[in-house]
Amino acid sequence: MEFHKPRTWPEALAIKAEHPDATPIAGGTDVMVELNFDVHRPDVLIDLTEIAELREWFTVDGRYRVGSGVPYARIIDELGATLPGLAMASRTVGSPQIRNRGTVGGNLGAASPAGDAHPPLLAAGAEIEVASVRGTRLIPADEFYTGVKRNAMEPDELIAAFHISPADGPQQFAKIGTRNAMVIAVCSFGLALHPSTRTVGTGVGSAAPTPRRAADAEAFIAGELDWDSPLPLRDSVKRRFGELVAQSASPIDDVRGTAGYRQHALSVMARRTLGWAWDEYRRNR
Amino acid sequence: MSRPTKAPDKAPDRITTPITGGVGESPLRPDGTLKVKGEFAYSSDLWMDDMLWGATLRSPHPYARIVSIDLSGAWQTPGVHTVMTYDDVPGEKLFGLEHTDQPVMAHEVVRYQGEAVAIVAADHPETARRAVDKIVVEYEVLEPLTDAEEAVFATDAPTLHPGGNLVRHLPIRRGDQHATADVVVRGEYEVGMQDQAFLGPESGLAVPAEDGGVDLYIATQWLHVDQKQVAKCLGLPNDKVRLMLAGVGGAFGAREDLSMQVHASMLALRTGRPVKIVYSREESFFGHVHRHPAKLYYEHGATREGRLVYVKARMFLDGGAYASSTGAVVANAATLGVGPYEAPNVTIDCWGAYTNNPPCGAMRGFGAVQAAFAYESQMDRLAAELGLDPVEVRVRNAMAEGTTMPTGQVVDSAAPVAEMLRRVEAMPLPPAAPTDSYDLRELPGGVSNTTHGEGVVRGIGYGIGIKNVCFSEGFDDFSTARVRLEVIAGEPTAMVHTAAAEVGQGLVTVQAQIARTELGVERVTIHPADTQVGSGGSTSASRQTYMTGGAVKAACEKVRGLLLDIARERLHVEGQLHLDGGKIVSDRHGVLADLAEVLGDEVIDETVEWRHRPTEALDPTTGQGFAHVQYAFAVHRAVVDVDVDLGLVRVVALDCVQDVGKAINPDAVVGQIHGGSAQGLGLAVMEEIQVRDGKIRNPSFTDYLIPTILDMPPMKVDVLELADPHAPYGLRGVGEPPTISSTPAIVAAIRAATGLAIPRCPVRPEDITGTA
Ligand SMILES: Cc1cc2nc3c(=O)[nH]c(=O)nc-3n(C[C@H](O)[C@H](O)[C@H](O)COP(=O)(O)OP(=O)(O)OC[C@H]3O[C@@H](n4cnc5c(N)ncnc54)[C@H](O)[C@@H]3O)c2cc1C
Numbered sequence A: 001m002e003f004h005k006p007r008t009w010p011e012a013l014a015i016k017a018e019h020p021d022a023t024p025i026a027g028g029t030d031v032m033v034e035l036n037f038d039v040h041r042p043d044v045l046i047d048l049t050e051i052a053e054l055r056e057w058f059t060v061d062g063r064y065r066v067g068s069g070v071p072y073a074r075i076i077d078e079l080g081a082t083l084p085g086l087a088m089a090s091r092t093v094g095s096p097q098i099r100n101r102g103t104v105g106g107n108l109g110a111a112s113p114a115g116d117a118h119p120p121l122l123a124a125g126a127e128i129e130v131a132s133v134r135g136t137r138l139i140p141a142d143e144f145y146t147g148v149k150r151n152a153m154e155p156d157e158l159i160a161a162f163h164i165s166p167a168d169g170p171q172q173f174a175k176i177g178t179r180n181a182m183v184i185a186v187c188s189f190g191l192a193l194h195p196s197t198r199t200v201g202t203g204v205g206s207a208a209p210t211p212r213r214a215a216d217a218e219a220f221i222a223g224e225l226d227w228d229s230p231l232p233l234r235d236s237v238k239r240r241f242g243e244l245v246a247q248s249a250s251p252i253d254d255v256r257g258t259a260g261y262r263q264h265a266l267s268v269m270a271r272r273t274l275g276w277a278w279d280e281y282r283r284n285r
Numbered sequence B: 001m002s003r004p005t006k007a008p009d010k011a012p013d014r015i016t017t018p019i020t021g022g023v024g025e026s027p028l029r030p031d032g033t034l035k036v037k038g039e040f041a042y043s044s045d046l047w048m049d050d051m052l053w054g055a056t057l058r059s060p061h062p063y064a065r066i067v068s069i070d071l072s073g074a075w076q077t078p079g080v081h082t083v084m085t086y087d088d089v090p091g092e093k094l095f096g097l098e099h100t101d102q103p104v105m106a107h108e109v110v111r112y113q114g115e116a117v118a119i120v121a122a123d124h125p126e127t128a129r130r131a132v133d134k135i136v137v138e139y140e141v142l143e144p145l146t147d148a149e150e151a152v153f154a155t156d157a158p159t160l161h162p163g164g165n166l167v168r169h170l171p172i173r174r175g176d177q178h179a180t181a182d183v184v185v186r187g188e189y190e191v192g193m194q195d196q197a198f199l200g201p202e203s204g205l206a207v208p209a210e211d212g213g214v215d216l217y218i219a220t221q222w223l224h225v226d227q228k229q230v231a232k233c234l235g236l237p238n239d240k241v242r243l244m245l246a247g248v249g250g251a252f253g254a255r256e257d258l259s260m261q262v263h264a265s266m267l268a269l270r271t272g273r274p275v276k277i278v279y280s281r282e283e284s285f286f287g288h289v290h291r292h293p294a295k296l297y298y299e300h301g302a303t304r305e306g307r308l309v310y311v312k313a314r315m316f317l318d319g320g321a322y323a324s325s326t327g328a329v330v331a332n333a334a335t336l337g338v339g340p341y342e343a344p345n346v347t348i349d350c351w352g353a354y355t356n357n358p359p360c361g362a363m364r365g366f367g368a369v370q371a372a373f374a375y376e377s378q379m380d381r382l383a384a385e386l387g388l389d390p391v392e393v394r395v396r397n398a399m400a401e402g403t404t405m406p407t408g409q410v411v412d413s414a415a416p417v418a419e420m421l422r423r424v425e426a427m428p429l430p431p432a433a434p435t436d437s438y439d440l441r442e443l444p445g446g447v448s449n450t451t452h453g454e455g456v457v458r459g460i461g462y463g464i465g466i467k468n469v470c471f472s473e474g475f476d477d478f479s480t481a482r483v484r485l486e487v488i489a490g491e492p493t494a495m496v497h498t499a500a501a502e503v504g505q506g507l508v509t510v511q512a513q514i515a516r517t518e519l520g521v522e523r524v525t526i527h528p529a530d531t532q533v534g535s536g537g538s539t540s541a542s543r544q545t546y547m548t549g550g551a552v553k554a555a556c557e558k559v560r561g562l563l564l565d566i567a568r569e570r571l572h573v574e575g576q577l578h579l580d581g582g583k584i585v586s587d588r589h590g591v592l593a594d595l596a597e598v599l600g601d602e603v604i605d606e607t608v609e610w611r612h613r614p615t616e617a618l619d620p621t622t623g624q625g626f627a628h629v630q631y632a633f634a635v636h637r638a639v640v641d642v643d644v645d646l647g648l649v650r651v652v653a654l655d656c657v658q659d660v661g662k663a664i665n666p667d668a669v670v671g672q673i674h675g676g677s678a679q680g681l682g683l684a685v686m687e688e689i690q691v692r693d694g695k696i697r698n699p700s701f702t703d704y705l706i707p708t709i710l711d712m713p714p715m716k717v718d719v720l721e722l723a724d725p726h727a728p729y730g731l732r733g734v735g736e737p738p739t740i741s742s743t744p745a746i747v748a749a750i751r752a753a754t755g756l757a758i759p760r761c762p763v764r765p766e767d768i769t770g771t772a
Helices: A009-018 A031-036 A072-079 A084-091 A096-101 A104-110 A118-124 A215-224 A235-248 A259-284 B032-037 B125-133 B148-153 B223-234 B261-271 B281-287 B326-335 B368-386 B390-397 B417-426 B507-519 B544-571 B595-599 B666-685 B737-754 B765-769
Strands: A002-004 A023-025 A044-047 A057-060 A063-067 A127-132 A135-140 A145-147 A158-164 A171-176 A187-194 A199-205 B052-058 B064-070 B080-084 B116-122 B136-141 B166-174 B183-191 B203-208 B214-218 B241-245 B275-278 B294-302 B308-318 B345-353 B456-469 B478-488 B491-497 B523-526 B577-580 B583-586 B590-594 B604-611 B630-643 B648-659 B717-720
Touching (some): A009 A044, A009 A127, A009 A158, A072 A084, A084 A118, A084 A171, A084 A187, A104 A118, A104 A158, A118 A158, A118 A187, A171 A259, A187 A259, A199 A235, A199 A259, A215 A235, A259 B765, B052 B125, B052 B261, B064 B116, B080 B261, B148 B166, B166 B326, B183 B368, B203 B261, B214 B223, B223 B241, B223 B261, B261 B275, B294 B368, B308 B326, B308 B368, B326 B345, B326 B456, B368 B456, B368 B737, B390 B417, B390 B456, B417 B456, B417 B648, B456 B737, B478 B595, B491 B507, B491 B595, B507 B544, B544 B583, B544 B590, B544 B595, B583 B595, B590 B595, B630 B666, B630 B737, B648 B737, B666 B717
Parallel strands (some): A002 A044, A023 A044, B052 B275, B214 B241, B308 B345, B491 B523, B648 B717
Antiparallel strands (some): A057 A063, A063 A158, A127 A158, A187 A199, B166 B345, B183 B294, B203 B214, B203 B275, B294 B308, B456 B630, B478 B491, B478 B604, B583 B590, B630 B648
């Protein structure tokens, strides 16, 4: 196995261009598990942990550019107040050890339908910055996930960062697991209210081949919310929203839960998170 | 120093230096700090510079005929030293705890997914694993038999073993078999397959010896039963197979059966090199037996006042492909099938069957767990039917000292069942969940943020369990202890040597405490456990403090007797002498001399084989007999918050009362109660090996979930000490009872919160939300 540890981003891109089959490794919390289980035997590993800029975040034109190598623990500590949805999701990832090592970049690279970063990125309308020696491009989160553990990257590309606006309204994230910590999502749901555009963003996790938005639910609720004189939401509206979120999913029966349960749980999480977010919006006005 | 010449017995002046760390205290366990710091050497850490690594090829099919095995790919792998199959087993080809029915490696047929088919030794573990992958086995896949009830009764079921599919059927018949009652409740219950989930996977190191034998360093629960089986399979006399206990990372029953012992020894003898085998986590799920999944059909008849008239039960335990300890598990489920209650008329049948599911055997609670889930569910049904409080209905039927068990055995020591129920009921309840604020960590779903209080309903449930302690049914159950007393560097020092396995429960601490108390010496060393001394029996059935503790006590008494004889002779005194704080003390004259002075260069070294009182076999048609040594009880009250919309559960409180006879080490006792309760919580709400068509679907800790600190509430524990006159120090086995009662208590609380029947555990969110 060939092992590279580039110190700069151009160096990393050059290696990836030369070895398109190479496996990048960030926190290693997915890669090392697969190596140890002999699921993958990559010929070439590119360790990205020496590249300082991947571990940085800053603001460009009012949006955050968060390096792909920023671990969950730092997202919680440093960006918790302005990216509450992503921070809530980050708090549910694994254990403290995993949150110290694991990164959103790695979650995007793995593109597991159960990855916890995906629903909040979808709900917030994040974009993924991918790069290669050929250049850099931004991929909207809802175009990024293309299949089970597949994403829209070309073989010579690496994930540089994701771009995300600081929350312009309340955000929520909820995840079902059959124990109260340290559990892979049975299904999950992310929600972001965008008062600035008078829209609602959603992200459904672990209930379809890819993480996805619940577009019908977004459209429905956008038509129901009165942003200027917000009243408590009627139960029937919340329920309808929940139903539409559930309908957007196409879950399967597996060892973690039944399709029926996933659909049911999504509807409950969707109506609850909508209620919490809307109540917060009303309180803060 | 002046002393009255005629002091009364036990005059206060005789106290000398107090010995600390004796019986009834909680000295620190010697392995504790090492374990916490990650420095303890487990069996998986064993190392020899010239060792090879073994790996095992396992069957991917639950049931198949082996058409051919092509080993050439493995042999041709550079670094491989040998490849072996069934044909290479030098001695007996079969082994087993109760029945020798399990081949060392599969022969002609595989009966479960994961059964060993071939083994390889190579100079690197990865080489060994890759060589295993190159072995080509042609299978003729057969339809697996996966239902225990069918295995016993379906006429078209395939016959998995020469003697049929029945491992054991035990009927219990007591009283009027046609009794009728005013109130009748019936239920069908199911218990899923639980795993022991120990953290140290199966591992050991076999070293070939110059005499043609093998020295095996191994993590196990019973060195001598391993020795016997390994020696037979290797075709060697017992004394050429020497076992040393390596660091054990938990057991809970899963190390009672052989795993890699024979395989590593075969590879070592063949290659002439030490061979180490360590199972991976996934392999471990296939490498040991699990808790028997059970189907239980119950009918309780009672008077209008809620007194039991009869209990009828039919239970099916799925033993999987090989018998392991299924027979004894059947006996426990059947004989304890009524629970800690008085019922004049009992009709119980329990069947243990062979299937093509993963083999099942010993796990903490051993048959009593499955029965308790059913009988406690029934007691709650009865309470509901009668409009009685669940504690009240249990108290009205509570057994006590003097009760006649369904086996006809009269309980002849404390059985404070009613008092325990009342005590747990009287414990303060946790405060109600606040309505104006929330802390996610205290809600079902935890930090996953699924509720801020919506849908959360609180429920309270009770569970009580009964367990037999030590081996039953006339088994010649003994432990051996060797105790050596000598003066080292001027200090009297005792050494305790047994073959009893410390598996994390704290036995080594207890052995030292007993020696300190009995010999009055401060310094005690514990010899590593090995087969150079006689059997310590199994570390199971909650028996080691009772049995090996009893043996150490007896050996110390013998040593003390000899020492006092020496003292009488050397000090020219007569009458009662005893040892205290390193001194020889006379009842009459107080302190006479230092133990060290009296003993001088003499070494007293005594070995004692110690037995509990004998038990009897059960009558095979009526299940009658004095079969159990001792009964132990624990009761739990569980308080749960259930998110009834999402089916998520948080156990808010899990308080416990347990009678331990005598707490030899109170901290260790409470630790056992915490751990056992957590394991029962796991079975109540999450722990299940999911098997479909004979195949395990979740062989990893990613999907076989065990409770975390956020799932397990802090516990209130009330330890009673009602001495059992038959047991050393009056103690009662501690390890298993809390595992038995916590599961039904939690499920009862979930029922109380949801109003659902919930006939199966573990309870899944699907069961609560109707989305299964
Ligand atoms: C015990 C445990 C618990 C876990 N719990 C959770 C959980 O609760 N929720 C959850 O979502 N996940 C969980 N995971 C999975 C894992 O921690 C996450 O997916 C994490 O985000 C991966 O990040 P990483 O930096 O460790 O990625 P790595 O393992 O380094 O990489 C993951 C994938 O991304 C690729 N990759 C990494 N960086 C880049 C890059 N810059 N450009 C292109 N590709 C890249 C890698 O090649 C690989 O395919 C858990 C894992 C473990 C071991």
